[in-house]
Amino acid sequence: SQQGEEDPQALSIQEGENATMNCSYKTSINNLQWYRQNSGRGLVHLILIRSNEREKHSGRLRVTLDTSKKSSSLLITASRAADTASYFCATDAKDSWGKLQFGAGTQVVVTP
């Protein structure tokens, strides 16, 4: 079963616009991670946010975490065509020994 649920399932934007996607989960977590996957490739780690953190930045990426609502968001600012990919949130649940539970992902298409 998949713990995380991403919203929206798909997102189409133009270059320069911001893209926001949300993730909800069900259990207590050690951390929440966001990954990107290009078609036919493996997952690339973007950001890890710990359960005691509320916001984290990395370049054009901003992640928030609200443990009371069991939700997270990923914001990509000033999007580029190269940002076209599927984005997944994954939770490292407490007592899970590090195994990740992924959502179904958000497919983002950035058009020039």
Next chain:
Amino acid sequence: DTGVSQDPRHKITKRGQNVTFRCDPISEHNRLYWYRQTLGQGPEFLTYFQNEAQLEKSRLLSDRFSAERPKGSFSTLEIQRTEQGDSAMYLCASSPEVNSNQPQHFGDGTRLSIL
């Protein structure tokens, strides 16, 4: 390149055949994970190793599946008597010690197609 490598990248086989995939993790990583990903879905956990010990197996891992990590280095995932439902991308990931709040590093996967 010192990332996670998987071999082969693609495998096409007939139903009923056995297949074996290999994963070479990042050398200093103790933890190794296998996931399966079907089209349009996120990866689903299959099993993981701490060094050479297999510590957990998902119920997705039927008795036709077996994984090993001899000597705590590379790992193999074997599927016996393949079925069409086994068609998927099989992903391997590695990470450092448990409870270190470290991300997992993924390989590019092995895409399995069952004819």
